[in-house]
Amino acid sequence: MQPIISISGVTKTYATGFQALKEINLDIVRGEIFALLGPNGAGKTTLISIVCGIVNRSSGSVTVDGHDINRDYRAARGLIGLVPQELTIDAFESVWATVNYSRGLFGKPADKAFVEKVLRDLSLWDKKDAKAITLSGGMKRRLMIAKALSHEPRILFLDEPTAGVDVELRQDMWAMVRRLREDGVTIILTTHYIEEAEAMADRVGVINRGEIVLVENKAELMRKLGRKRLVLELRSPLATVPDAFSRYALELSPDGGQLTYTYDNQSERPGVASLIRELEAAGIQFRDIDTENSSLEEIFVNLVRKQA
Amino acid sequence: MNPRAVMNLHAVWAIYRVEMARALRTVLQSIVSPVISTSLYFVVFGSAIGSRITEIDGISYGAFIVPGLIMLSLLTQSISNASFAIYFPKFVGSIYELLSAPVSYLEIVIAYVGGAATKSIVLGLIILATASLFVPLTIEHPFWMLAFLVLTAVTFSLFGFIIGIWAKSFEQLQLVPLLIITPLTFLGGSFYSINMLPGIWRTVTLFNPVVYLVSGFRWSFYGKSDVSVGVSLGMTVVFLLVCIAIVAWIFRTGYRLRN
Numbered sequence: 324m325q326p327i328i329s330i331s332g333v334t335k336t337y338a339t340g341f342q343a344l345k346e347i348n349l350d351i352v353r354g355e356i357f358a359l360l361g362p363n364g365a366g367k368t369t370l371i372s373i374v375c376g377i378v379n380r381s382s383g384s385v386t387v388d389g390h391d392i393n394r395d396y397r398a399a400r401g402l403i404g405l406v407p408q409e410l411t412i413d414a415f416e417s418v419w420a421t422v423n424y425s426r427g428l429f430g431k432p433a434d435k436a437f438v439e440k441v442l443r444d445l446s447l448w449d450k451k452d453a454k455a456i457t458l459s460g461g462m463k464r465r466l467m468i469a470k471a472l473s474h475e476p477r478i479l480f481l482d483e484p485t486a487g488v489d490v491e492l493r494q495d496m497w498a499m500v501r502r503l504r505e506d507g508v509t510i511i512l513t514t515h516y517i518e519e520a521e522a523m524a525d526r527v528g529v530i531n532r533g534e535i536v537l538v539e540n541k542a543e544l545m546r547k548l549g550r551k552r553l554v555l556e557l558r559s560p561l562a563t564v565p566d567a568f569s570r571y572a573l574e575l576s577p578d579g580g581q582l583t584y585t586y587d588n589q590s591e592r593p594g595v596a597s598l599i600r601e602l603e604a605a606g607i608q609f610r611d612i613d614t615e616n617s618s619l620e621e622i623f624v625n626l627v628r629k630q631a
Numbered sequence: 632m633n634p635r636a637v638m639n640l641h642a643v644w645a646i647y648r649v650e651m652a653r654a655l656r657t658v659l660q661s662i663v664s665p666v667i668s669t670s671l672y673f674v675v676f677g678s679a680i681g682s683r684i685t686e687i688d689g690i691s692y693g694a695f696i697v698p699g700l701i702m703l704s705l706l707t708q709s710i711s712n713a714s715f716a717i718y719f720p721k722f723v724g725s726i727y728e729l730l731s732a733p734v735s736y737l738e739i740v741i742a743y744v745g746g747a748a749t750k751s752i753v754l755g756l757i758i759l760a761t762a763s764l765f766v767p768l769t770i771e772h773p774f775w776m777l778a779f780l781v782l783t784a785v786t787f788s789l790f791g792f793i794i795g796i797w798a799k800s801f802e803q804l805q806l807v808p809l810l811i812i813t814p815l816t817f818l819g820g821s822f823y824s825i826n827m828l829p830g831i832w833r834t835v836t837l838f839n840p841v842v843y844l845v846s847g848f849r850w851s852f853y854g855k856s857d858v859s860v861g862v863s864l865g866m867t868v869v870f871l872l873v874c875i876a877i878v879a880w881i882f883r884t885g886y887r888l889r890n
Contacts, residue, residue, distance in 0.1 A: 372727075375727075375730075375731040376730055376731050376889075377727050377730045377731055377889065378889055379885050379889045396733065397639070397733040397735075398733070399733075400731055400732060400733040401733040403731065405727065405728075405731050407724075407727050409724050411723055411724030411725045411727060412723075412725055413649075413719075413720070413723070413725055414723070415653070415656065416649070416652075420649070420652065423645075424645045424646075424648075424649055425728060426641075426645075427641045427642055427644060427645025427648075428641075428642045428645050428646070428728060428729065428732040428734065429641075429642070429732055429733060430639040430641050430642055430732075430733055430734075431641060432641060470728065
């Protein structure tokens with residue numbers, strides 16, 4: 324299937340000489356939730372801004388649903404809703420006016436029923452006559468989302484959607500994202516909260532220093548790069564790890580009661596099964612066993628560190 | 632139908648409406664304060680100076696300064712309306728929405744400049760009505776009066792739009808109106824006929840574009856002008872074209888909008 328967004332060879336060098344993006348190639352699949360991960364200053368917002376038409380790229384090309392973002396900017400931009408990172412709203416407008424304004428700006432005829440539905444879905448209906456300046460931070464964030472959804476976009480960009488957002492709003496937002504996806508909306512979110520990507524995304528892209536370091540199906544990524552840890556609670560404490568187990572690089576807890584084995588699917592270390600067999604053969608007994616998968620966060624930190 | 636050939640009229644209307652709503656919300660600042668300050672000009676200049684200069688070109692001094700006063704407000708308000716309208720979203724960051732919307736540059740200009748010009752035209756007409764309470768007015772060429780009003784409002788709204796895009800701070804936003812426009816309007820023959828100036832200063836004055844606006848506008852009232860009406864009209868149109876060219880360049884290059 325044709326990707327809904329196709330970014331090829333996009334670079335961006337600012338007038339200051341700062342190269343924010345180096346040769347970005349990225350396809351976004353129709354209907355997916357794509358998480359773009361990266362540390363601050365990695366180029367996430369620059370990339371989004373280029374696709375949305377806010378920043379001019381230095382070279383390369385971008386198409387949105389087959390429409391070139393320059394030649395067919397109307398068709399391309401009309402499909403996109405953007406929720407930027409900063410809370411930037413005309414403070415003196417009412418919620419109702421500002422959301423209707425956004426709808427008009429994107430070329431849609433007035434539709435009070437639809438705008439009402441958007442506001443109700445985001446628990447903003449009670450505030451429809453309030454001026455933006457009187458809203459709390461969380462409410463402003465909802466308002467930004469309402470503006471982006473006011474024109475029924477097929478693609479939604481969420482730039483750091485949950486930065487500084489409380490738990491309730493975060494959960495509401497995740498629920499909303501899932502609902503939108505069920506309606507076939509493609510969602511691209513940038514974040515440096517890994518758990519967000521882990522909870523939401525179908526695919527994950529990691530960007531660092533203006534380069535896409537990796538794009539992978541999330542589950543695949545976790546499987547391929549994920550470290551696993553096996554923790555054994557020993558029946559009787561050990562003073563040292565016997566030399567016979569040196570190839571496992573086991574860690575012994577200070578009290579000698581716990582053995583930890585760290586392994587991943589790429590390493591050359593032997594598997595868990597052989598370790599357990601050998602421990603039994605050596606007469607080391609354990610009363611409990613526990614395994615942990617490493618989180619996306621660790622994977623991410625490793626990747627970024629490797630590149631630095 | 633080619634979607635690019637269709638205007639996004641919903642967007643033009645949305646922007647225009649927001650701009651007009653702002654004017655209504657800030658009605659004191661937008662309408663009342665210029666009316667009060669114009670009335671003060673009228674009282675101070677009209678009475679104080681008018682008692683010494685009884686008439687110019689056969690027109691009573693009070694009536695003589697009316698077109699100049701309207702022009703003065705029209706220029707400053709057009710510039711400040713339009714420059715603020717585009718600078719403010721840049722300042723708070725809400726410009727992102729405009730830049731990401733399927734709107735053409737032409738539509739953006741029509742909406743913002745249209746909004747700013749509408750406000751200053753309404754203001755000009757209110758000042759005209761206010762002035763008619765103080766002095767008897769005649770308007771010999773009502774069509775041309777309106778034409779100069781609209782042309783000037785549009786031209787200087789465009790000029791304000793350029794300043795609003797160029798400005799990087801509120802200080803810069805005020806700089807051009809304060810350092811250039813205010814002196815030009817005061818020296819542009821609003822309060823006197825340039826024929827009253829000594830030779831060399833009269834020549835210098837002819838480099839001031841405001842002279843042509845005021846002169847042409849005054850002609851539409853009283854049929855008398857400092858410079859010929861054709862030249863007035865020509866100069867106004869030239870300035871309009873210059874502003875259009877600059878705006879076109881700004882949008883083509885993304886100057887200070889799309890870095």
